[in-house]
Amino acid sequence: xxxxxxxxxxxxxxxxxxxxxxxxxxxxxxxxxxxxxxxxxxxxxxxxxxxxxxxxxxxxxxxxxxxxxxxxxxxxxxxxxxxxxxxxxxxxxxxxxxxxxxxxxxxxxxxxxxxxxxxxxxxxxxxxxxxxxxxxxxxxxxxxxxxxxxxxxxxxxxxxxxxxxxxxxxxxxxxxxxxxxxxxxxxxxxxxxxxxxxxxxxxxxxxxxxxxxxxxxxxxxxxxxxxxxxxxxxxxxxxxxxxxxxxxxxxxxxxxxxxxxxxxxxxxxxxxxxxxxxxxxxxxxxxxxxxxxxxxxxxxxxxxxxxxxxxxxx
Amino acid sequence: xxxxxxxxxxxxxxxxxxxxxxxxxxxxxxxxxxxxxxxxxxxxxxxxxxxxxxxxxxxxxxxxxxxxxxxxxxxxxxxxxxxxxxxxxxxxxxxxxxxxxxxxxxxxxxxxxxxxxxxxxxxxxxxxxxxxxxxxxxxxxxxxxxxxxxxxxxxxxxxxxxxxxxxxxxxxxxxxxxxxxxxxxxxxxxxxxxxxxxxxxxxxxxxxxxxxxxxxxxxxxxxxxxxxxxxxxxxxxxxxxxxxxxxxxxxxxxxxxxxxxxxxxxxxxxxxxxxxxxxxxxx
Numbered sequence: 310x311x312x313x314x315x316x317x318x319x320x321x322x323x324x325x326x327x328x329x330x331x332x333x334x335x336x337x338x339x340x341x342x343x344x345x346x347x348x349x350x351x352x353x354x355x356x357x358x359x360x361x362x363x364x365x366x367x368x369x370x371x372x373x374x375x376x377x378x379x380x381x382x383x384x385x386x387x388x389x390x391x392x393x394x395x396x397x398x399x400x401x402x403x404x405x406x407x408x409x410x411x412x413x414x415x416x417x418x419x420x421x422x423x424x425x426x427x428x429x430x431x432x433x434x435x436x437x438x439x440x441x442x443x444x445x446x447x448x449x450x451x452x453x454x455x456x457x458x459x460x461x462x463x464x465x466x467x468x469x470x471x472x473x474x475x476x477x478x479x480x481x482x483x484x485x486x487x488x489x490x491x492x493x494x495x496x497x498x499x500x501x502x503x504x505x506x507x508x509x510x511x512x513x514x515x516x517x518x519x520x521x522x523x524x525x526x527x528x529x530x531x532x533x534x535x536x537x538x539x540x541x542x543x544x545x546x547x548x549x550x551x552x553x554x555x556x557x558x559x560x561x562x563x564x565x566x567x568x569x570x571x572x573x574x575x576x577x578x579x580x581x582x583x584x585x586x587x588x589x590x591x592x593x594x595x596x597x598x599x600x601x602x603x604x605x606x607x608x609x610x611x612x613x614x615x616x617x618x619x620x621x622x623x
Numbered sequence: 624x625x626x627x628x629x630x631x632x633x634x635x636x637x638x639x640x641x642x643x644x645x646x647x648x649x650x651x652x653x654x655x656x657x658x659x660x661x662x663x664x665x666x667x668x669x670x671x672x673x674x675x676x677x678x679x680x681x682x683x684x685x686x687x688x689x690x691x692x693x694x695x696x697x698x699x700x701x702x703x704x705x706x707x708x709x710x711x712x713x714x715x716x717x718x719x720x721x722x723x724x725x726x727x728x729x730x731x732x733x734x735x736x737x738x739x740x741x742x743x744x745x746x747x748x749x750x751x752x753x754x755x756x757x758x759x760x761x762x763x764x765x766x767x768x769x770x771x772x773x774x775x776x777x778x779x780x781x782x783x784x785x786x787x788x789x790x791x792x793x794x795x796x797x798x799x800x801x802x803x804x805x806x807x808x809x810x811x812x813x814x815x816x817x818x819x820x821x822x823x824x825x826x827x828x829x830x831x832x833x834x835x836x837x838x839x840x841x842x843x844x845x846x847x848x849x850x851x852x853x854x855x856x857x858x859x860x861x862x863x864x865x866x867x868x869x870x871x872x873x874x875x876x877x878x879x880x881x882x883x884x885x886x887x888x889x890x891x892x893x894x895x896x897x898x899x900x901x902x903x904x905x906x
Contacts, residue, residue: 323746324753331750335766450894452842454849454865455886458879461872473873561756565846569869579758580850583765591765599753 321603328599391587407574413494421502426509449503457496457569474571493570501555508551512544546617553609557602644903653895656888664709675703676857692881705881708859716840723779727786748784769852778840793825834897838890861886
């Protein structure tokens, strides 16, 4: 396991380093000077210079980069340009909401995909299998901003069951918080659930055609036991990889979903940052997302190795 | 004689694989959905005489004889806006997807030229893919500012690693096949083998990828416009009309119907075409 980790960790760190460089550089390509923008139209050149020195913008590019990395590692992200407040506070406030949303969605992904895949793989009725296929295709294709609007129309406007948008703290009012979470999490989960269900169904299909399943059947093992003890464990490892990739999609999809349901998370923050050209916020958030994604993929590889002992011996 | 006949038959079959794929219920439904929406977008000036940006006195009117889809919050005719929105979407996507595909393929060909180039190109793809989904698009938009060309660039960049990786994988497989080895043994230069023999046989998966990319294009345009980071107003796009309608869902659900239907039909249509082509190739 340790050698496995030692092999994967460097490539993850390399990507992270390259990404940090890219993020730093592209935000320096922007025309115009942030110090001038920040100082306002009536500022004297002296004020602009003072701001520039204060932000470290008069330093050479490479030392600015190293400076930024150092601050990232210590967690001191400095002030935001336009939104107001410290970047670390802004991120801290949004992080909890986004993690809640993403974890809720992840739970729904697994809860939706597993039964759907098992149903699609084991049903003896062609119509049921075809329906599962059609549903996953449709759900996969439709973008979250369309499903989001449809969900609001159905559950909030027509049925009046759930609030159309907003957020409640999980600690203060758990029942309300779950009500607020349900629709955004579902909207975020649906496309990923469809992808996972498809991979898992194909995996189970393939496993059910293997020799060991035929042998087990010949020995009189029940269908249920074959599915849960033989077919599913063998179909799981590739599905875990897919799930890991989908977590990245969940993080990215959160930007849209948070907008639709007025969910006060990092997605809203990055959108505000881009709209108002608040570069420190955008820069730090971009890197945070990439770091999260790289970490998730590393964990996915580890989970794969844990689930499939053959990988560890390579 | 028999060999030539067999060869030409298999050649004809391989040419028609796309056709057989498309002539299934999946392919035909997809083509019909895309066809209807695209036609509506193309014929927008004929179907609706109204200026999509002209504001009227009647805001948030329901569907009626004068305004088939109703009007938006500024009293603009929604039928005209949705039709012109389709046009805007398609004009961006049909420019951006081929551009991204060509760039991705160029990267793959570059990667095929040497081991170092391959390593570098692979890292670039990894890097682009380490920004999940829309996130890279947001970064590009932060630099360039929102607008039509930014949206096109975001779509193109998003497609580069997918086309590049597919073609690279295809080239690696085809390069070791007997015919490629035979051509090399026969004295053909590296670039000739690559461009004349290997490349034509490695592009198959790219046809499917193009259909997928078109649906991703609709998705990205819609998402950026939905966030207010897309094509600048007042020019209508499907995403921006949908985004506008969200504030009025409770009182005027009909506002959202047009953009919802058009976006869904377009994305679903492209996806079905992609699946049909994919099944056709694998057959």
